[in-house]
Amino acid sequence: MPTPTVVQVVVDKPLAQGFDYLWDQQNLGQEPMIGQVVEIPFGRSSLIGVVIKVSGHSDFDINKLKQVKAVAPLPPLDSAALRLMNFASQYYIHGLGETIVPTIPQMWKKPEDWEKIPKKLIAAEKKKEKKDREIKSEGLIAESQLNNEQESALNALRNIAVEKKFRAILLQGQTGSGKTAVFLNWLSSILQDEKAQVLILVPEINLTPQLERRVRAYFPNKNMAVLHSAIPENQRGVAWYEAMTGKAQIILGTRLAALTPMPNLKAIVVDEEHDPSYKQQDGIRYSARDLAIWRAHDVKAPILLSSATPSLETWMAAKAGRYEYIRLDQRAQGASLPNVHLINTRDPQNQFSPGDVGRPEGKSPISKHLFHAISKNLENKKQSLVLINRRGYAPVLSCNACTWMSKCQQCSSYMVMHKAGALSRKSVLSCHHCGLVKPIPEHCPDCGNADLRALGQGTQKIEDSIEELWPKARVLRIDTDSSKKSKGAEELFQEIHAGNVDLVVGTQMIAKGHDYQNIGLVAVLDADSRLFSQDFRAPERLFAQLVQVAGRAGRSGTEGQAGGDIFIETQYPEAAVFQYLLRHDVDGFLSYTANERDEAKLPPFSYQGLVHAEGKSLEKAIQYLGALKGRLRSKNLIGHGLKVYDPVPKAVMRVAGTERAQLVIESGNRKQLQEILELIDQDLRSHSQGRISKGENIRWLIERDPISI
Numbered sequence: 112m113p114t115p116t117v118v119q120v121v122v123d124k125p126l127a128q129g130f131d132y133l134w135d136q137q138n139l140g141q142e143p144m145i146g147q148v149v150e151i152p153f154g155r156s157s158l159i160g161v162v163i164k165v166s167g168h169s170d171f172d173i174n175k176l177k178q179v180k181a182v183a184p185l186p187p188l189d190s191a192a193l194r195l196m197n198f199a200s201q202y203y204i205h206g207l208g209e210t211i212v213p214t215i216p217q218m219w220k221k222p223e224d225w226e227k228i229p230k231k232l233i234a235a236e237k238k239k240e241k242k243d244r245e246i247k248s249e250g251l252i253a254e255s256q257l258n259n260e261q262e263s264a265l266n267a268l269r270n271i272a273v274e275k276k277f278r279a280i281l282l283q284g285q286t287g288s289g290k291t292a293v294f295l296n297w298l299s300s301i302l303q304d305e306k307a308q309v310l311i312l313v314p315e316i317n318l319t320p321q322l323e324r325r326v327r328a329y330f331p332n333k334n335m336a337v338l339h340s341a342i343p344e345n346q347r348g349v350a351w352y353e354a355m356t357g358k359a360q361i362i363l364g365t366r367l368a369a370l371t372p373m374p375n376l377k378a379i380v381v382d383e384e385h386d387p388s389y390k391q392q393d394g395i396r397y398s399a400r401d402l403a404i405w406r407a408h409d410v411k412a413p414i415l416l417s418s419a420t421p422s423l424e425t426w427m428a429a430k431a432g433r434y435e436y437i438r439l440d441q442r443a444q445g446a447s448l449p450n451v452h453l454i455n456t457r458d459p460q461n462q463f464s465p466g467d468v469g470r471p472e473g474k475s476p477i478s479k480h481l482f483h484a485i486s487k488n489l490e491n492k493k494q495s496l497v498l499i500n501r502r503g504y505a506p507v508l509s510c511n512a513c514t515w516m517s518k519c520q521q522c523s524s525y526m527v528m529h530k531a532g533a534l535s536r537k538s539v540l541s542c543h544h545c546g547l548v549k550p551i552p553e554h555c556p557d558c559g560n561a562d563l564r565a566l567g568q569g570t571q572k573i574e575d576s577i578e579e580l581w582p583k584a585r586v587l588r589i590d591t592d593s594s595k596k597s598k599g600a601e602e603l604f605q606e607i608h609a610g611n612v613d614l615v616v617g618t619q620m621i622a623k624g625h626d627y628q629n630i631g632l633v634a635v636l637d638a639d640s641r642l643f644s645q646d647f648r649a650p651e652r653l654f655a656q657l658v659q660v661a662g663r664a665g666r667s668g669t670e671g672q673a674g675g676d677i678f679i680e681t682q683y684p685e686a687a688v689f690q691y692l693l694r695h696d697v698d699g700f701l702s703y704t705a706n707e708r709d710e711a712k713l714p715p716f717s718y719q720g721l722v723h724a725e726g727k728s729l730e731k732a733i734q735y736l737g738a739l740k741g742r743l744r745s746k747n748l749i750g751h752g753l754k755v756y757d758p759v760p761k762a763v764m765r766v767a768g769t770e771r772a773q774l775v776i777e778s779g780n781r782k783q784l785q786e787i788l789e790l791i792d793q794d795l796r797s798h799s800q801g802r803i804s805k806g807e808n809i810r811w812l813i814e815r816d817p818i819s820i
């Protein structure tokens with residue numbers, strides 16, 4: 112009897128190992144290959160898995176092994192993709208199967224449809240071609256149009272990024288300095304190789320349409336695949352298929368695109384590389400930027416990290432010469448950077464006083480100073496952007512007679528008031544953590560008082576105030592609530608581009624990357640709320656966001672023309688974040704932040720891991736982590752450069768009835784951290800079912816390089 116073929120298959124379960132199955136070549140009609148997507152019987156049902164090993168041997172009784180049921184009509188995942196998955200799985204302490212399988216689009220995980228797929232593909236590709244032809248192309252700045260600075264940047268890039276060599280390059284340049292124009296011209300030389308594939312990562316879905324049109328303008332004849340979570344299932348399935356078969360040369364997408372197989376990958380661009388959206392915050396908590404760097408290294412390709420406000424990690428690597436460093440210091444269209452104005456809201460002179468012209472009824476969230484500036488900007492026929500990082504009407508509803516506040520019954524947070532028409536027909540309270548929605552009570556649930564007050568402000572309340580202050584202005588609100596309605600975010604942005612609005616109120620959605628041409632003024636209303644956060648990265652984020660949003664102002668202009676204004680309302684104008692912003696001193700701010708982190712031995716001067724624990728009781732979750740710490744101590748693992756903090760409740764302690772705690776682990780040595788996290792994984796697994804501890808029923812998860820603590 113010939114030796115049977117055994118394949119090892121991994122599935123999407125929190126398991127460390129794969130499972131052996133028999134491969135019946137006659138029945139399956141093909142040879143087994145590593146990377147194949149297969150259907151296997153599993154327990155009483157069946158699952159999708161990926162073949163990671165082929166052999167003639169099993170440690171288990173061959174006669175008891177089950178057979179692979181079917182093979183997906185796909186080429187196997189290529190070896191580079193599998194190396195990437197293996198690395199991600201090891202580095203992020205996550206099972207290989209639960210790392211790979213979720214990256215395969217749903218369309219390819221339905222065995223019942225596999226027979227129909229070839230037909231479906233033909234139809235889908237036709238549809239895609241038609242759609243591609245419909246994409247407008249715009250924003251082409253050909254190589255001959257680049258300014259001197261851009262041209263030298265492009266030349267530097269071409270010199271550094273030689274074929275078949277890994278290089279990480281930081282392209283740091285002011286907002287509007289023409290970074291995109293530089294990297295698209297660079298990619299164009301790489302794409303002269305017919306087969307070459309390039310990956311362009313963007314932090315947010317909302318930024319893809321604009322870049323898609325620009326890429327289209329540069330590469331009208333290339334096949335582009337766009338990948339992000341809002342793309343319909345089949346469309347995404349086709350885009351992924353075209354990437355993994357090498358049919359698409361340009362892959363443009365959000366973080367999930369970083370894990371897409373691309374057999375001929377020749378270059379990667381990570382746009383806005385500092386953006387926290389590159390970090391996945393559930394499942395395998397990877398950083399798409401970091402994986403992209405590893406991937407470029409693995410396939411010996413250059414990777415360009417682009418930003419106006421690089422992350423401290425990247426900036427330090429460039430400063431130290433580990434990354435190449437290219438800079439653009441002028442704005443491409445000639446205008447100078449916006450003037451920064453700090454409005455001290457504690458100063459009575461900046462506020463309305465009784466009798467002032469134009470004074471709104473009640474307390475105004477917009478200071479008098481800002482009121483005059485916006486009025487002037489309106490007179491000049493320029494648009495204004497007003498940023499407030501909170502959607503809804505007011506962050507909390509409270510009773511005027513007793514201490515009642517709109518606490519969520521399931522979470523340790525307040526329910527946000529949304530005005531009528533925003534989330535539902537009537538005004539409601541909504542929890543932004545668990546999604547619970549409730550009608551607004553007519554009377555205080557505790558004392559029956561009818562006088563309930565909306566405390567603080569969100570986008571909707573500011574929209575109301577603005578309409579009151581400038582009754583004739585055309586006002587548009589952009590936040591995740593408004594963009595979910597009939598018009599998508601893209602259409603709302605088009606309204607701004609088309610000049611159909613005078614004043615835009617929005618959350619950080621409006622701050623990033625958009626190339627608006629007629630914004631004269633940007634106002635930031637709630638910067639202080641992020642000044643004193645327990646998260647040590649909060650100032651870095653705030654700074655990046657302020658630079659980004661300031662960068663929306665005055666992008667077009669003639670040589671030397673003022674680049675618009677940004678007004679920041681704050682009670683603490685002396686804070687470092689604002690002072691560096693005032694001088695447009697990105698490097699100064701980063702260097703200041705680097706010193707602070709160095710002194711406190713915080714990342715990037717150390718490496719961190721996090722153990723999350725969730726359960727029905729906070730006490731038990733804390734105890735669970737405390738016991739873990741105790742075991743580490745008794746094995747003499749703490750010290751020697753390894754620091755384990757005490758377990759603490761998370762910033763939002765309870766979400767949807769689940770209590771949440773965390774344990775921070777820190778080391779100055781990457782390898783030491785890796786080893787201890789692997790040890791913790793084994794330790795916790797040894798009395799768990801998957802990632803749920805037996806007995807206490809605590810759900811745990813290990814996170815590497817957390818970005819919010």
Ligand code: ADP
Nearest residue numbers: 252256257258286287288289290291292443444
């Ligand atoms: P960044 O990526 O640095 O924000 P972009 O590449 O988006 O900058 O360029 C900002 C704006 O300047 C865009 O409207 C772009 O079309 C324009 N632009 C870029 N380079 C040039 C150039 N050499 N000449 C004229 N306009 C340019």
Ligand code: ZN
Nearest residue numbers: 510513555558
């Ligand atoms: Zn009350």
Ligand code: ZN
Nearest residue numbers: 519522542545
């Ligand atoms: Zn809630």
